[in-house]
Amino acid sequence: MEARKSVQNLAETIHSLLGLKAHFTSSWVKSVCDIIGHLPSEGPSNDLKAENSKTSTVSFSNKEDDLASAISKIKDELAALTANINQLNIQRRQVLNDFLDLKGNIRVFCRIRPVALGENFGSFKPIVAMDSSYVLLRLSDNKSRCYSFDKVFLPGSSQDEVFSEVKPVIKSALDGYNACIFAYGQTGTGKTFTMEGSPDLPGVVPRAIEALFREAVDCNHAFLFTFSMLEIYMGNLKDLLITQPRKAMDPMPLRLSIKTDPKGGIEIDNLVAFQVSDFNQALRLYRLGCQSRSTASTNCNTSSSRSHSLIRLSITSFDAPERQRETNKVWFIDLGGSERVLKTKAWGRRLEEGKAINLSLSALGDVINALQRKKFHVPYRNSKLTQVLKDSLGGSSKTLMLVHVSPKDEDLCETICSLNFATRARSIHLGTEDSEKRDQRGVTMMNLQQKIKIIEEERRNIKRNIEKLNEKLDTLAKRGTISSQELNAPHLTSELPQPNLESLRNKTSDVPIGQMSLLPRFMRPTICSRRKSGIDKQNSEDKQEFHARRRRPLSHRAESVTFPVKCKSDHSSEFDTWRSSCLLAFNMKGSADIETEYSQDTSECDIEVVVFPEQETSRGNSINQNAHISHSQQYGNRLESKYSSTRFLDVENWLHLHKKEPFIITNSSGGKRVLATPIPEKKCRSYGQKKESKLKDETKDTCSFKINKIVYHKMLNKQVDVEGFRRSVLEEVINKPQPLFEDCLNKDSRSGSGCLLHKPDGDLTIQTQDFVHGPSIIDNECDTSFMLRDLDFSIGNPKEEPGISFSSLELEPHCQQVPTGTDVEDGMGENLDTSSQSWMTGRERGPQKLKSHMALFMVNPHPEELTRTYVRSQEYAQNRGICHLLKQKIQIVYASALLGLGFQKLGFEHDFFYGLML
Numbered sequence: 001m002e003a004r005k006s007v008q009n010l011a012e013t014i015h016s017l018l019g020l021k022a023h024f025t026s027s028w029v030k031s032v033c034d035i036i037g038h039l040p041s042e043g044p045s046n047d048l049k050a051e052n053s054k055t056s057t058v059s060f061s062n063k064e065d066d067l068a069s070a071i072s073k074i075k076d077e078l079a080a081l082t083a084n085i086n087q088l089n090i091q092r093r094q095v096l097n098d099f100l101d102l103k104g105n106i107r108v109f110c111r112i113r114p115v116a117l118g119e120n121f122g123s124f125k126p127i128v129a130m131d132s133s134y135v136l137l138r139l140s141d142n143k144s145r146c147y148s149f150d151k152v153f154l155p156g157s158s159q160d161e162v163f164s165e166v167k168p169v170i171k172s173a174l175d176g177y178n179a180c181i182f183a184y185g186q187t188g189t190g191k192t193f194t195m196e197g198s199p200d201l202p203g204v205v206p207r208a209i210e211a212l213f214r215e216a217v218d219c220n221h222a223f224l225f226t227f228s229m230l231e232i233y234m235g236n237l238k239d240l241l242i243t244q245p246r247k248a249m250d251p252m253p254l255r256l257s258i259k260t261d262p263k264g265g266i267e268i269d270n271l272v273a274f275q276v277s278d279f280n281q282a283l284r285l286y287r288l289g290c291q292s293r294s295t296a297s298t299n300c301n302t303s304s305s306r307s308h309s310l311i312r313l314s315i316t317s318f319d320a321p322e323r324q325r326e327t328n329k330v331w332f333i334d335l336g337g338s339e340r341v342l343k344t345k346a347w348g349r350r351l352e353e354g355k356a357i358n359l360s361l362s363a364l365g366d367v368i369n370a371l372q373r374k375k376f377h378v379p380y381r382n383s384k385l386t387q388v389l390k391d392s393l394g395g396s397s398k399t400l401m402l403v404h405v406s407p408k409d410e411d412l413c414e415t416i417c418s419l420n421f422a423t424r425a426r427s428i429h430l431g432t433e434d435s436e437k438r439d440q441r442g443v444t445m446m447n448l449q450q451k452i453k454i455i456e457e458e459r460r461n462i463k464r465n466i467e468k469l470n471e472k473l474d475t476l477a478k479r480g481t482i483s484s485q486e487l488n489a490p491h492l493t494s495e496l497p498q499p500n501l502e503s504l505r506n507k508t509s510d511v512p513i514g515q516m517s518l519l520p521r522f523m524r525p526t527i528c529s530r531r532k533s534g535i536d537k538q539n540s541e542d543k544q545e546f547h548a549r550r551r552r553p554l555s556h557r558a559e560s561v562t563f564p565v566k567c568k569s570d571h572s573s574e575f576d577t578w579r580s581s582c583l584l585a586f587n588m589k590g591s592a593d594i595e596t597e598y599s600q601d602t603s604e605c606d607i608e609v610v611v612f613p614e615q616e617t618s619r620g621n622s623i624n625q626n627a628h629i630s631h632s633q634q635y636g637n638r639l640e641s642k643y644s645s646t647r648f649l650d651v652e653n654w655l656h657l658h659k660k661e662p663f664i665i666t667n668s669s670g671g672k673r674v675l676a677t678p679i680p681e682k683k684c685r686s687y688g689q690k691k692e693s694k695l696k697d698e699t700k701d702t703c704s705f706k707i708n709k710i711v712y713h714k715m716l717n718k719q720v721d722v723e724g725f726r727r728s729v730l731e732e733v734i735n736k737p738q739p740l741f742e743d744c745l746n747k748d749s750r751s752g753s754g755c756l757l758h759k760p761d762g763d764l765t766i767q768t769q770d771f772v773h774g775p776s777i778i779d780n781e782c783d784t785s786f787m788l789r790d791l792d793f794s795i796g797n798p799k800e801e802p803g804i805s806f807s808s809l810e811l812e813p814h815c816q817q818v819p820t821g822t823d824v825e826d827g828m829g830e831n832l833d834t835s836s837q838s839w840m841t842g843r844e845r846g847p848q849k850l851k852s853h854m855a856l857f858m859v860n861p862h863p864e865e866l867t868r869t870y871v872r873s874q875e876y877a878q879n880r881g882i883c884h885l886l887k888q889k890i891q892i893v894y895a896s897a898l899l900g901l902g903f904q905k906l907g908f909e910h911d912f913f914y915g916l917m918l
């Protein structure tokens with residue numbers, strides 16, 4: 001009876017709504033009826049069937065009937081409201097997209113950096129903001145140029161103001177559009193400040209992530225967010241969420257390689273992607289990634305980013321038909337600072353870094369310009385950066401470029417370069433319109449904005465109603481005898497606001513898998529939620545249905561699938577991580593991973609394309625498809641086995657482990673291993689400083705450091721281009737090398753006296769402690785320490801520079817595999833977080849004890865950065881049977897240093913140090 005009544009009610013409600021709402025199509029009604037027909041036995045329609053087939057043994061009281069009918073009415077109302085809200089979502093997306101289209105899919109903002117306290121402003125202001133769209137660049141007293149932007153942020157602009165302009169793009173990302181938000185500009189102009197911000201003044205990235213989660217909660221769909229972070233350092237991709245190995249024996253991290261699917265979607269093979277469930281998790285991962293960035297001190301910025309850092313947030317929603325695509329990506333890109341070599345006076349590695357940054361920036365400019373001009377050929381392949389972003393630049397994707405400029409007159413040249421870049425990127429495709437058209441556009445945009453507001457207000461009202469109905473339903477359910485299962489029927493809850501994957505999964509898990517395909521899409525659990533709940537495992541016999549459930553051929557879904565990889569810890573517990581991959585990650589060719597090469601050496605051919613059997617020829621893709629065709633059955637099995645071996649990564653676990661123990665994860669294909677090492681808390685700066693001062697006190701009497709075996713007279717006679725006081729020091733060096741070395745090197749480097757540097761071309765210069773980087777060699781037999789870089793070396797007394805921290809960040813990518821700190825004596829033992837610790841270790845044992853040691857050090861000049869020291873004792877090497885190799889290599893390095901040769905000249909490859917270590 002009850003069941004018949006509720007069905008009748010539903011039918012009546014639908015019928016009446018049909019007259020009112022055009023979107024209630026007959027197929028929709030049919031699908032709802034179908035659901036009822038296929039719901040498990042608790043459902044009303046099954047009751048109805050049961051009643052028809054046999055006499056009902058259950059009799060309901062009138063009271064119960066009324067209750068059930070009230071509940072049923074509420075359910076119907078909820079369904080109607082949900083449909084209504086979906087309709088509004090579609091409208092809102094359309095209007096927002098029209099609005100952004102009018103604004104331009106590629107928008108360029110300009111932010112002028114404020115003058116810092118105590119900074120020399122210069123005699124005249126070269127850059128003046130005329131209004132919120134124009135800046136005037138004064139080239140000289142009577143010459144100036146005007147540049148137009150979509151928005152100009154004055155020096156006093158707050159982070160809030162900047163984010164308010166970014167917000168529409170974030171909203172549209174939730175609507176399924178890909179988006180890229182770039183920070184571009186001269187080094188030291190505030191790119192990182194804009195993107196990352198500070199704890200008090202959070203930048204675009206944390207704000208955007210927060211907004212995404214907030215808006216997602218506000219939407220009536222379930223979303224799945226995955227977070228990844230990588231950097232492009234000198235054309236190489238590096239996963240910032242996986243730390244580097246600690247020992248030479250430790251496995252190398254998996255190489256990241258860019259892959260493209262037949263539809264043009266880009267995936268980065270082996271890039272770790274974490275499923276994040278809230279803002280805090282994402283923020284903590286973001287901080288973890290920021291700590292691993294390659295930064296260094298340059299003439300222009302004490303903490304200069306030497307790479308492009310890219311944060312990717314993938315958003316998936318399988319049940320939001322109004323979204324542009326199921327999975328889309330938002331990229332936040334803090335570009336490396338553009339710099340003029342003449343100004344930065346960079347050389348060696350800094351120079352190479354600067355060159356790589358400039359090249360990829362100009363490649364990015366070319367791509368954006370080509371897109372703006374709607375050119376047929378877009379030169380994506382010219383850099384790794386543009387290859388990675390290929391599917392998120394152009395088309396319907398939204399691009400925001402925040403160009404940063406300096407207010408100082410001494411930076412005029414760089415400012416011109418940045419503004420020219422911005423002009424190219426903007427391409428002023430809107431600039432050609434006359435003022436009438438521009439006004440018209442302005443009016444249309446205002447109308448659209450108004451429309452968005454009205455729609456959002458309407459949505460809010462409906463949501464309030466939904467909430468009220470839900471409360472009502474809860475109360476009725478408590479009063480009545482209705483089973484919780486009935487209340488949890490998916491058509492009631494899956495569309496409710498504040499979606500929660502967990503609840504979604506639970507709600508749908510009651511439905512037999514065979515009936516899943518009968519449910520409308522919005523009611524079905526996502527692959528992920530099913531996996532998490534273990535449905536797939538439990539129903540392995542239902543593989544057929546599992547595949548049948550897919551709405552599209554596999555090849556079509558390639559861009560949106562994130563594959564999990566089973567991970568194992570060496571510490572007896574198991575962890576799972578998400579390894580973000582498109583279907584290409586299965587890599588039918590086996591070990592055909594393509595190593596990331598320096599960007600300029602690569603072409604589109606480097607991007608591996610896997611073609612699946614049912615794939616149609618993709619747009620503009622001329623790659624030989626037959627070469628990669630694989631058997632669909634085989635593919636299907638692989639897919640299934642991947643899924644069945646899945647568990648979700650607990651981000652908290654990951655973050656926790658990064659603070660504590662190192663662990664190794666393996667991917668399910670076996671063999672390759674990635675080592676994640678603990679990352680100390682950011683507070684290590686203060687820790688390092690504390691140690692440093694303690695160290696200074698302890699070691700005043702052990703400062704002298706003789707140089708007996710190396711004579712530099714000849715080199716020192718070379719022309720030295722340094723300022724007054726340094727020149728006089730050097731002259732002294734030429735006359736009396738030994739005392740000067742002591743004098744110069746034994747001073748506290750932090751006070752600025754610095755170290756002596758010998759460039760490969762023979763030039764000598766003194767630089768302050770900040771520059772010191774690269775591997776260094778200590779050999780107490782000749783009381784000398786070397787700090788060697790790939791093209792140069794310096795001589796210094798490490799004991800006198802306790803504050804210098806050692807890190808792999810300064811090295812060639814492969815050198816980064818060099819183990820992190822271990823105790824000098826036993827080679828293993830304690831981890832040394834700071835160099836000061838390691839120096840202390842050495843000092844505690846005294847010079848005599850150190851005598852038998854040869855050790856390698858990696859220096860990281862960045863005082864804020866995590867500091868790790870790499871020390872290996874000769875004894876330890878001997879124990880491990882590699883002493884011979886170690887000695888030989890160190891001798892070569894010595895010879896190289898003495899001859900003034902760099903490593904590269906001797907033909908040393910990146911992995912030179914790797915071989916030295918255990």
Ligand SMILES: Nc1ncnc2c1ncn2[C@@H]1O[C@H](COP(=O)(O)OP(=O)(O)OP(=O)(O)O)[C@@H](O)[C@H]1O
Pocket residue numbers: 112113114155185186187188189190191192193194301303304305306335336337338404
């Ligand atoms: N708008 C701003 N308000 C306050 N401080 C700022 C602003 N912009 C930049 N700064 C400060 O200027 C310094 C340099 O900024 P930042 O490191 O962000 O530059 P960058 O462009 O990222 O440099 P690089 O390219 O070398 O990494 C920082 O100390 C930062 O706090």
